[in-house]
Amino acid sequence: MKRPVAVVGVGQTRHASRRADVSIAELVREAVDRALLDAGLEHRDIDAVVVGKAPDQLEGVMQPEQFLAGALGAHLKPLIRVHTAGSVGASTAITGVTHVASGLFERVLAVAFEKQSEGNAMWALSPKMPFTAPLVAGAGGFFAPYCRAYIARTGAPPHIGPTIAANARANAARNDYAHLREPMTVEDVTNSPVLWDPIRYLETCPSSDGACALVLASEETARKGPRRPAWVKSAASYAEAMWVPGRDQVNPLAGRVCAKHVYERAGIRDPWREIQTAEIYVPFSWFEAMWLENLGFCDVGQGWRVVDRGEQRFGAHLPINPSGGVLCTNPIGASGMLRLGEAALQVMGRAGDHQVDGVKNALGHAYGGGAQYFAMWVVSTER
Amino acid sequence: MAEIPPLHQEVVLEFPYKHSTGPVIGRFLAGLKEQKKIWGQRVRGQGVVVPPLGYSELDGSAGDEWVEVQPTGTVTAVAVVHEPIEGLHPFTTPFAFVLVRLDGADTALAHVVKDDVARLRVGTRVEAVWAPDDQRQGTIRDIACFRIVAT
Numbered sequence: 001m002k003r004p005v006a007v008v009g010v011g012q013t014r015h016a017s018r019r020a021d022v023s024i025a026e027l028v029r030e031a032v033d034r035a036l037l038d039a040g041l042e043h044r045d046i047d048a049v050v051v052g053k054a055p056d057q058l059e060g061v062m063q064p065e066q067f068l069a070g071a072l073g074a075h076l077k078p079l080i081r082v083h084t085a086g087s088v089g090a091s092t093a094i095t096g097v098t099h100v101a102s103g104l105f106e107r108v109l110a111v112a113f114e115k116q117s118e119g120n121a122m123w124a125l126s127p128k129m130p131f132t133a134p135l136v137a138g139a140g141g142f143f144a145p146y147c148r149a150y151i152a153r154t155g156a157p158p159h160i161g162p163t164i165a166a167n168a169r170a171n172a173a174r175n176d177y178a179h180l181r182e183p184m185t186v187e188d189v190t191n192s193p194v195l196w197d198p199i200r201y202l203e204t205c206p207s208s209d210g211a212c213a214l215v216l217a218s219e220e221t222a223r224k225g226p227r228r229p230a231w232v233k234s235a236a237s238y239a240e241a242m243w244v245p246g247r248d249q250v251n252p253l254a255g256r257v258c259a260k261h262v263y264e265r266a267g268i269r270d271p272w273r274e275i276q277t278a279e280i281y282v283p284f285s286w287f288e289a290m291w292l293e294n295l296g297f298c299d300v301g302q303g304w305r306v307v308d309r310g311e312q313r314f315g316a317h318l319p320i321n322p323s324g325g326v327l328c329t330n331p332i333g334a335s336g337m338l339r340l341g342e343a344a345l346q347v348m349g350r351a352g353d354h355q356v357d358g359v360k361n362a363l364g365h366a367y368g369g370g371a372q373y374f375a376m377w378v379v380s381t382e383r
Numbered sequence: 384m385a386e387i388p389p390l391h392q393e394v395v396l397e398f399p400y401k402h403s404t405g406p407v408i409g410r411f412l413a414g415l416k417e418q419k420k421i422w423g424q425r426v427r428g429q430g431v432v433v434p435p436l437g438y439s440e441l442d443g444s445a446g447d448e449w450v451e452v453q454p455t456g457t458v459t460a461v462a463v464v465h466e467p468i469e470g471l472h473p474f475t476t477p478f479a480f481v482l483v484r485l486d487g488a489d490t491a492l493a494h495v496v497k498d499d500v501a502r503l504r505v506g507t508r509v510e511a512v513w514a515p516d517d518q519r520q521g522t523i524r525d526i527a528c529f530r531i532v533a534t
Contacts, residue, residue: 018403019403020403021403021405021406022403022405022406023402023403023404023405023407023408023409024402024403025405025436025437025438026405026406026407026437029438032443033443036443042442042443043442043443044442057396057398059400060398060400060402061402070436070439070440071436071438071440073442073443075440075441115403117401118400118401118403119398119400119401120398123398124398128394128396129394
């Protein structure tokens with residue numbers, strides 16, 4: 001990066017299946033106010049604003065960035081919207097990073113949100129383009145075959161998916177902001193109905209209303225802040241074309257390239273040993289095992305074994321999604337930013353009851369589209 | 384391959400959304416429906432904002448006291464639609480899009496004037512025409528339209 005960038009403020013809303021108590025603007029302001037308070041800054045201190053959310057069809061509000069300009073505190077400032085499907089929250093944060101890294105801005109507010117209760121994600125995310133079959137499969141219908149392919153390739157036993165889902169819920173119980181926090185056993189998950197084979201109801205992310213905001217700042221600002229910042233060691237996003245022959249959605253090339261990029265720039269040679277916790281985008285249980293491999297935490301075919309040995313649990317070698325992750329909280333547009341923000345909180349030492357001990361480096365990760373967009377950052381206690 | 388003409392495909396997008404209005408816009412809309420009153424909110428540095436937002440767009444501070452504004456006001460901008468499109472526009476006969484600064488407000492409200500549009504000018508005085516009691520639903524069209532104030 002051209003110059004150091006730090007996360008100096010993290011804010012998120014209380015997440016729920018329906019936040020009928022607030023409008024979209026009020027939901028966004030709840031996260032923005034908390035991020036600014038966290039950073040010890042006010043609206044007037046912010047130089048530029050970046051906002052992201054999933055496609056407009058989710059809430060049926062066209063160009064929400066326009067009517068939200070005031071709620072975002074963007075009056076008389078540069079405001080842009082970022083759009084990369086499910087990874088958008090992470091891409092939005094990374095766009096904020098490049099704003100600061102460029103040297104053009106000192107303090108940038110990055111905001112992402114979704115109010116899923118106002119529409120229907122399955123409908124909104126199904127293509128309605130000419131000459132494309134309108135299957136209304138939703139994300140679950142789209143991704144389940146890749147989970148099945150992963151099982152076929154690796155011979156992973158059936159309890160791995162339910163194990164991941166139950167562990168996520170155990171983690172969310174330690175996170176005050178999480179949407180689904182009621183404990184559940186592997187047996188509970190196994191007994192829940194299959195929605196899209198092999199994915200069961202309790203192995204599926206919820207629909208949530210929520211927002212997240214981050215304040216990204218230059219080194220000078222970060223040094224003056226009230227709290228220890230999270231230094232952004234590296235950040236990158238990569239897209240993958242949809243119809244490339246030989247494309248592998250089980251272990252996507254763009255994900256591997258993006259991970260390699262952020263590790264190299266962060267000086268990390270062995271992520272399994274040098275990263276202490278990771279917040280990764282797991283909307284359906286099996287993706288945790290798949291991404292452990294895609295992100296280079298283990299060899300190909302070994303992700304499910306990491307889960308089976310419990311090495312990704314809270315308190316174990318590499319806690320994955322100590323916040324509970326997307327399986328417990330999923331305001332789609334904000335989900336990626338929550339991953340990056342939670343990773344930042346871990347290195348700031350302010351993750352509360354789900355704080356992992358001794359975190360020096362943390363990975364934040366999101367993916368979106370047809371496993372097409374990847375966005376990641378490595379944050380650290382050290383510049 | 385034999386020459387074949389390309390096809391067209393019609394796509395209709397339709398979905399019923401349910402928006403949470405929240406306490407601020409919600410109260411404004413309830414005022415239209417239940418009270419036939421137009422409520423604004425005093426906001427630091429901006430005067431009285433109608434419809435209210437609940438916050439200052441200048442500095443993000445929270446909205447202040449609620450203020451009832453008048454159903455009368457002054458046109459600040461006008462665009463006449465001479466040939467309305469049926470099924471798309473609110474009226475089938477010529478009408479006007481207007482911005483109206485209501486008496487007591489410091490912002491202009493976007494709305495429509497149904498009749499007498501040839502006489503509309505910037506500065507014309509207009510008043511709200513309410514939808515009948517059994518037709519008000521808590522939307523901005525509970526004000527059916529504006530009309531020119533008789534002088």
